[in-house]
Amino acid sequence: MPELRLNLVTREWVIISTKRAIRPDDFRGSNNGLPLAEFVESCPFCPGNEEKTPPESLRINDDTRGGKNSWRVRVIPNKFSALTTEGEKERCHEGTRRRVSGVGRHEVIIETPFHNLNPATLDIPRLAELLRIYRERFLDAYNDHRVEHVIIFRNHGEQAGTSLEHPHSQLIATPVVPLQFRDRVQAAMHYFDDTGHCLLCEIVKAELKDKKRIILETEDFITFIPYAAVGPYQTWIFPKRHSATFASITDFESEALATHLKAILSKLYFGLGDPDYNYVIRTSRPKDLTNEYCHWYVSIHPRLSKAAGFELGTGMHINSSRPEVDAEFLRSVKI
């Protein structure tokens, strides 16, 4: 019998209905598992094509190699930025219309010079460095007084909304706070008021006790399939330590998070044939450092099903996999 599960973090109901379940063998990413070349001449993110992108905001040089194109990571403004960095933030309120000028930031973080690598295949020190760069850009974006919300995310494959193969992440800083974020803060606050505890800290405890949905646990982080996962193999990485904002991650923790991120992405890559996916860092602002009910985390969404009228019209999802079965499969994938 199908069941509905409530995600207490998002307050969204999910229908778990395995009637149309698909087996791991049936998944294939847009790239179809084909090997990519290490260097692609026409790729604007490959070394040697630096002038095809807007000027860098940040560059980490690779001192082990010579030449002006020797870098490990580059951060650049998005050429097709959704927002502009120039101008004042103005609000306008007329009748039933509300608008704000489109100021903010839209950055691309080129993760590696190698066209054919990605976080599943990068080594841990490089991935930890990438996470520290995320932290740096995250903090930097909030220094802009016009910015009210920052999201860091990665689109992998065409179904996940990217057409550029070269490994990259993005940061978008908006001059407003999204409703989705407000909803989640409110849910966390209500839980805190009801129980005196952080909801996510309580979920960590419950998952550690239940064990069925855990994929990896170390001293600092836990990787697991949420009880009410919105789709097959959706995964969360929670820091065990209570912390409202990603800004507070230490260098040591960034290594630990890199281990978790690489583990889950490798399991998806090797176990499910490189599926398209998005990941996002869900976090409060740096200034919410001491907030006792918010808790940052990473959410990974393999794009294995399409949202249709039902999802659009209700915000609910139909998950054709049981989270416990998905977790068991991912635990079994050797990496």
Added chain:
Amino acid sequence: MPELRLNLVTREWVIISTKRAIRPDDFRGSNNGLPLAEFVESCPFCPGNEEKTPPESLRINDDTRGGKNSWRVRVIPNKFSALTTEGEKERCHEGTRRRVSGVGRHEVIIETPFHNLNPATLDIPRLAELLRIYRERFLDAYNDHRVEHVIIFRNHGEQAGTSLEHPHSQLIATPVVPLQFRDRVQAAMHYFDDTGHCLLCEIVKAELKDKKRIILETEDFITFIPYAAVGPYQTWIFPKRHSATFASITDFESEALATHLKAILSKLYFGLGDPDYNYVIRTSRPKDLTNEYCHWYVSIHPRLSKAAGFELGTGMHINSSRPEVDAEFLRSVKI
């Protein structure tokens, strides 16, 4: 300069950024404008294949034609139903886990025996009949005491989540209320408390005054592009008369709504090359008949862009079209 607009109905911000704008000529649906056959032998929804579907819940016979396969509309349970009609609704509450048994209803409404028709090409009386069947099934679904929410929707084309070409709509009745619906009711209620007016009635007035986003206006309905449309050519059809629930639509109004629905879908079909789309009816329950702040409507979403990490991580959207420009284009499409 890009701008952000707040949708007061959904409380979601949208970034209007035309840097990656695509011209109407660039759109093409999954079907790629190719003509379909009137009858497809392998199609489970084509006449003659009635035994390939579960038994009918409702059938409208076509008395103008003879034979046992002469019908105009059939309503059947979805063969891959996400929910089951059998069993009791039980709630379970353990620690941070909440679940409800997956009881409810999942129906398919086969809109016509003709494989190659769709609401853009059906004639008005047939489309009005379909809307009356929607109303009937909507009322019927709420007669089930286990049901708390009903959504009627249509998926057109592969990008909109359907693989079955034969024209059909769906109804899903869930044993819980989605957060998205709660958010919208709350927004409408707050607006009513602030101003003493129904938000959607006020939007109708503002759009009629502004005119720029209107595609079609008749005595009973108004079809327009929302001020904060989430994507290119997203369209709303509002009844002008205040009414909280679709259950209250009269037979006369169903003809008027059919005129609007056919107009907008034809304009998309002929003007944009049959793009994939979803439509959903957003409405309160039949028992909310006298509610003064909710207002039902139809929302049409052409699937012309892909949700990526930003949309997933914030719930916000980036619209590469200006609603005023989209409306001007759709007004100009001859049908």
